[in-house]
Amino acid sequence: MTALLQVRGLTVAFRTGGLAARLMGRPDRLEVVAGVDFDLAPGETMALVGESGSGKTTLARAVAGLGGEVGGEIGFAGKKLDLRRDGHRLRREIAFIFQDAISSLSPRFTVRSLIREPFRIHGLPCPEGEVERLLKLVGLSPEIADRHPHQLSGGQARRVGVARALTxxxxxxxxxxxxxGLDVSVQSEVLNLLNALREELGLSLLIITHNLNVVRHVADRMAIMYLGRFVETGATARIFAGPRHPYTVALLSANPIIDPEARRARIDLEGEVPSLARRPQGCEFHGRCPFVQEDCRLRAPDLRVEADRGFTCHHPLRGEWT
Ligand SMILES: Nc1ncnc2c1ncn2[C@@H]1O[C@H](COP(=O)(O)OP(=O)(O)OP(=O)(O)O)[C@@H](O)[C@H]1O
Ligand SMILES: [Mg+2]
Incomplete structure (x- = not known):
């Protein structure tokens, strides 16, 4: 099946401190996403994982046409997008659920006004009964429409966020x-809801999360991000069963609850994440990698593709994981 979303060589940069930065010897432009490629099929869920600051939100926002100096190519539903001109159109076809977007809102809004807002922004009429229909779709009672964000539980607020995204x-x-920020039981409710809607409406989902149990639960595929690049991508089950990139092993090691039965190699990450302003030579992970060899310091690894997965490592792991 052809991809719904095709991302090729995506870069996202931000202008930083300008003159002050230059005087202090820092670059005044920071490339936060540095050449990312992936496809997302209709009805497919992909998870994006990586340490804080790896560029997950920046990448996702760029895909949704929300900010940053964007380079590369994005294809959506078979059409190549003009990243400057198509922003508005994209925002209708690609919905973005911001973290904790609803409960942090002003108490003067009602749920009804929140759900109607996307129609208003796009100059479209909100059909009669649509708010109630959307609330029902996300498993909420229509009476909630007259409540205010601060009167909702965390799970209800998250469901309203989903309803609003679907308008x-x-x-x-x-x-x-x-x-x-949700209790574990509410977390799985929200995930089950997203999954059910994906099936019912044929949506594609791109989920950003620090929680690998979430990834395992919902994602067909996953991508591991480090310093604004994908270091490993592939089917979730295969990556959990046998990660090839040491950074992936390190991330999985940090999540001990996943499969207590399995014997696993562990990598505890040492050292700081390098600064984006001073990207390391060679493999950008080499300073933190327990398997570093001479060539890792000298040469950036090319992407290696094996069956349905890809990784960038000179000395990938082979089944040492279990
Ligand atoms: N508007 C901006 N201007 C300048 N730098 C930015 C901007 N937005 C993000 N950055 C920088 O880009 C890098 C990646 O940030 P991003 O928020 O995408 O990371 P993340 O992977 O989503 O992290 P987290 O897991 O903490 O949400 C960080 O170094 C951040 O400081
Ligand atoms: Mg983020």
Whole structure:
């Protein structure tokens, strides 16, 4: 099947401190996403994982047409997008659920006004009964429409966020940390909801999360991000069963609850994440990698593709994981 979303060589940069930065010898432009490629099929869920600051939110926002100096190519539903001109159109077809977007809102809004807002922004009429229909779709009672954000539980607020994302019938929903800050039982409710909607509406989902249990639960594929690049991508089950990149092993090691039965190699990450302003030579992970060899310091590894997965490592792991 052809991809709904095709991302090729995506870069996202920000202007930083300008003159002050230059005087202090810092670059005044920071490339936060540095050449990312992936496809997302209709109805598919991909998870984006990586340490804080690795560029997950920046990448997702760029895909949704929300900010940064964007380079590269994005294809959506078979059409190449003009990243400057198509921003507005994209925002209808690609919905973005911001982390904790609803409960942090002003108490003067009602749920009804929040759900109607996307229609208003796009100059479209909100059909009669649509707010109630959307609330029902996300498993909430229509009476909630007259409540205010601070009167909602965390789980209800997250569901309202999902309802609001669905107003304009998007084909792709991007959720940034959809379960952060929720109790474990509510987390799985929200994930089950997203999954059910994906099936019912044929949505594609891009989920950003720190929680690898979430990834395992919902994602068909996953991408591991480090310093604004994908270091490993592939089917979730295969990556959990046998990660090839040492950084992936390190991330999985940090999540001990996943499969207590399995004997696993562990890598405890040492050292700081390098600064984006001073990217390391060679493999950008070499300063923190326990398997570093001479060539890792000298030469950046090319992407290696094996079956349905890809990774960038000179000395990938082979089954040492279990
Ligand atoms: N508007 C901006 N201007 C300048 N730098 C930015 C801007 N937005 C993000 N950055 C920088 O880009 C880098 C990546 O940030 P981003 O928020 O995408 O990371 P993340 O992977 O989503 O992290 P987290 O897991 O903490 O949400 C960080 O170094 C951040 O400081
Ligand atoms: Mg983020």
């Amino acid at each position: 304009l019938k998007p084909r792709l929903v991007i959720a940034d940390e959809p379960t952060a």
